[in-house]
Amino acid sequence: MNPADGPPRRVRVTAPRTTARPAPGSYPVIRELAEQSEVGELFVRSLIRSQLRLAVVVAVGFLLILIGIPVLLAVFPQIGELSVFTVPMPWLLLGLGVYPLVISCAALYVRGASRNEMRFRDLVDEDGSP
Amino acid sequence: MNAELNPVVGYVALTLVSLSTVLIGIYGLRISRTTGDFYVASRTVRPWWNASAIGGEYLSAASFLGVAGLILISGVDALWFPIGYTAGYLMLLLFVAAPLRRSGAYTIPDFAEARLESLMVRRVTSLLVVVVGWLYIVPQLHGAALTVQITTGLPAWVGAVAVIVVVCLSVVTGGMRSITFVQAFQYWLKLTALAVPIVFILLRLTADGSPLTDAGAVFAADLNTGGDASLYRNISLVIALLFGTLGLPHVLVRFYTNPDGASARRTTLIVLGLLSVFYLFPTMYGILGRIYTPDLAADGTADATVLLLPSRIFDGTAGDLLSALVTAGAFAAFLSTTSGLVVSLAGVVSQEFFQGSVKGFRGAAVIAAVIPLLLALATNTLALAGSVSMVFAFTASTICPLLLLGIWWRGLTDVGAVTGMLSGAVLCGGSILAAAALGPESARYEWLEQPALWTVPAAFAVTIVVSRVTATRTPGSVSRVLARLHTPEPAQRPQ
Numbered sequence: 001m002n003p004a005d006g007p008p009r010r011v012r013v014t015a016p017r018t019t020a021r022p023a024p025g026s027y028p029v030i031r032e033l034a035e036q037s038e039v040g041e042l043f044v045r046s047l048i049r050s051q052l053r054l055a056v057v058v059a060v061g062f063l064l065i066l067i068g069i070p071v072l073l074a075v076f077p078q079i080g081e082l083s084v085f086t087v088p089m090p091w092l093l094l095g096l097g098v099y100p101l102v103i104s105c106a107a108l109y110v111r112g113a114s115r116n117e118m119r120f121r122d123l124v125d126e127d128g129s130p
Numbered sequence: 131m132n133a134e135l136n137p138v139v140g141y142v143a144l145t146l147v148s149l150s151t152v153l154i155g156i157y158g159l160r161i162s163r164t165t166g167d168f169y170v171a172s173r174t175v176r177p178w179w180n181a182s183a184i185g186g187e188y189l190s191a192a193s194f195l196g197v198a199g200l201i202l203i204s205g206v207d208a209l210w211f212p213i214g215y216t217a218g219y220l221m222l223l224l225f226v227a228a229p230l231r232r233s234g235a236y237t238i239p240d241f242a243e244a245r246l247e248s249l250m251v252r253r254v255t256s257l258l259v260v261v262v263g264w265l266y267i268v269p270q271l272h273g274a275a276l277t278v279q280i281t282t283g284l285p286a287w288v289g290a291v292a293v294i295v296v297v298c299l300s301v302v303t304g305g306m307r308s309i310t311f312v313q314a315f316q317y318w319l320k321l322t323a324l325a326v327p328i329v330f331i332l333l334r335l336t337a338d339g340s341p342l343t344d345a346g347a348v349f350a351a352d353l354n355t356g357g358d359a360s361l362y363r364n365i366s367l368v369i370a371l372l373f374g375t376l377g378l379p380h381v382l383v384r385f386y387t388n389p390d391g392a393s394a395r396r397t398t399l400i401v402l403g404l405l406s407v408f409y410l411f412p413t414m415y416g417i418l419g420r421i422y423t424p425d426l427a428a429d430g431t432a433d434a435t436v437l438l439l440p441s442r443i444f445d446g447t448a449g450d451l452l453s454a455l456v457t458a459g460a461f462a463a464f465l466s467t468t469s470g471l472v473v474s475l476a477g478v479v480s481q482e483f484f485q486g487s488v489k490g491f492r493g494a495a496v497i498a499a500v501i502p503l504l505l506a507l508a509t510n511t512l513a514l515a516g517s518v519s520m521v522f523a524f525t526a527s528t529i530c531p532l533l534l535l536g537i538w539w540r541g542l543t544d545v546g547a548v549t550g551m552l553s554g555a556v557l558c559g560g561s562i563l564a565a566a567a568l569g570p571e572s573a574r575y576e577w578l579e580q581p582a583l584w585t586v587p588a589a590f591a592v593t594i595v596v597s598r599v600t601a602t603r604t605p606g607s608v609s610r611v612l613a614r615l616h617t618p619e620p621a622q623r624p625q
Contacts, residue, residue, distance in 0.1 A: 040613075041609060041613075044609075044612070044613045044616065044617060047616055047617065048538070048612060048616045051616060052538050055224040055225055058224055059220075059221065059224050059225075062217070062220065066213070066217070066368070067365070070361065070364065086349075087349065088349050090206050091206055091209070091349055091417075094206060094209035094210070094213065095209050095410075095413050096410070098213050098216075098217075099216065099406035099409070099410075100406075102216055102217055102220050102402055102406065103399075103402050103403055103406060105220060106220055106223055106398070106399050106402050107399060109223060109224055110223070110395045110396065110399055113228070113395060114392060114395075117392070117617075117618040120617065120618065121618060
């Protein structure tokens with residue numbers, strides 16, 4: 001936009017939202033491939049499966065540790081007696097300890113998911129690109 | 131009830147926050163650009179800005195006031211609330227963030243229609259999204275009512291009305307919605323509004339040799355005034371918060387400003403960091419509140435802990451300034467969450483009933499804001515964090531199955547989705563209403579009042595079984611749509 005043209009004309013964005021524009025680069029070759037050939041379809045299915053497996057593993061791992069905290073405290077009440085700077089262990093675990101756990105799970109997942117996508121791109125490139 | 135604070139402080143803080151919100155709404159319109167710019171700009175927002183904006187919109191009254199209030203009342207059990215609010219975003223990251231960004235849908239009804247090629251699903255989803263949004267605005271207004279009453283001594287309804295008026299003005303005049311900067315600013319304002327006073331409070335208490343934790347006595351359960359939560363209750367609560375976050379209407383639309391699926395993931399990762407840092411502060415207020423404001427639990431205004439703690443420790447101008455800061459932060463929380471919800475609801479309502487015109491959008495915004503106001507004025511203030519958790523349970527039982535199965539399961543059909551959502555709505559809504567009608571003495575009260583643990587699996591089961599039975603109705607586009615949701619964008623490709 002040229003600033004010399006003065007203030008830009010105001011335009012209201014009123015397009016119906018259902019026909020939202022597709023992702024950048026209009027319709028990617030990679031997807032076209034994935035949709036039109038049987039091999040492509042197979043690649044997409046295996047990508048979805050590996051992403052789902054990764055997400056479920058991280059989610060279940062996180063939930064197990066999370067549920068593990070109250071269970072641990074119930075089974076070993078002596079842990080609850082411990083304290084750091086007068087703050088008892090249950091407060092430390094739930095008020096402070098869970099957050100690094102959440103962030104580590106998230107970071108782990110983001111890395112894994114990108115790796116799955118990279119592998120998918122390599123497969124499609126080898127197989128179908130001219 | 132008389133104001134405990136200097137009322138001038140309250141007036142100044144509320145006026146400043148409201149005025150700046152309306153002004154930004156008006157000036158935001160002036161610098162709006164062409165259609166192309168609008169889209170391009172929205173796609174080049176850096177993940178940090180976007181993440182701050184998501185945090186700014188998400189951190190509501192329940193986070194800003196409710197968490198500390200609940201710690202005051204029920205001690206260590208209250209810590210499950212901020213854990214659930216944060217971990218909800220982990221689930222969002224794992225199952226929804228990138229595919230939903232790639233779907234190109236702005237709203238949940240858009241997604242439902244595109245995925246299942248069914249107008250009926252769209253209608254039902256729209257209805258549920260509107261109900262969820264309204265129910266979620268009500269606690270924000272209760273929070274505003276409490277804040278105005280505590281800080282200025284005016285009647286409670288003034289707060290709720292003020293929030294709705296400011297939100298309607300800013301949305302109708304141009305919408306602070308499109309300005310990521312404003313929402314990002316709201317996050318940092320809320321964080322500062324809690325962090326600065328607590329630093330001063332801790333310094334002062336340490337210098338005076340006043341107790342910080344009373345040698346650990348502050349953590350003792352015998353300070354709790356609420357009953358102990360059972361294991362069922364805690365687990366059911368965490369399920370509601372984890373899976374309810376996925377379906378909140380104002381959360382989804384924000385992901386659209388990410389350039390692609392991979393950056394939607396990075397943004398969510400940063401959001402998790404921002405939320406984790408934020409929740410440390412309400413927790414500290416709650417803990418200190420157990421020493422310095424225990425009387426609030428007794429007279430039912432525990433949610434005011436954050437607002438009143440600074441003035442209990444500092445006198446005079448210092449106390450006034452710090453109180454003004456937390457009051458401003460609280461009001462920013464009500465305004466940002468409410469306006470985010472009103473805008474997403476207005477989008478849905480105007481699509482359904484006004485053919486998506488600009489005039490229709492304004493009308494829809496007013497409708498979306500006024501109905502929850504009437505609800506808020508007609509109902510009593512519950513504990514904020516508690517009433518919000520019911521909305522999360524309802525969302526988790528209705529919209530969550532549609533999103534998760536729609537994204538990950540080829541077999542979902544329109545009939546399955548609709549029956550699943552409706553049965554989740556009836557079970558969860560009915561159970562919460564039954565709990566309210568029967569009262570805490572009734573048998574199995576906890577199962578009724580905090581139903582997510584059984585209504586969420588029930589909604590999933592109904593969706594899956596009905597989809598299986600109606601398997602012939604699987605849309606023909608399913609492979610194409612799923613490929614679009616899950617394949618990475620080529621723009622990111624390393625060449």
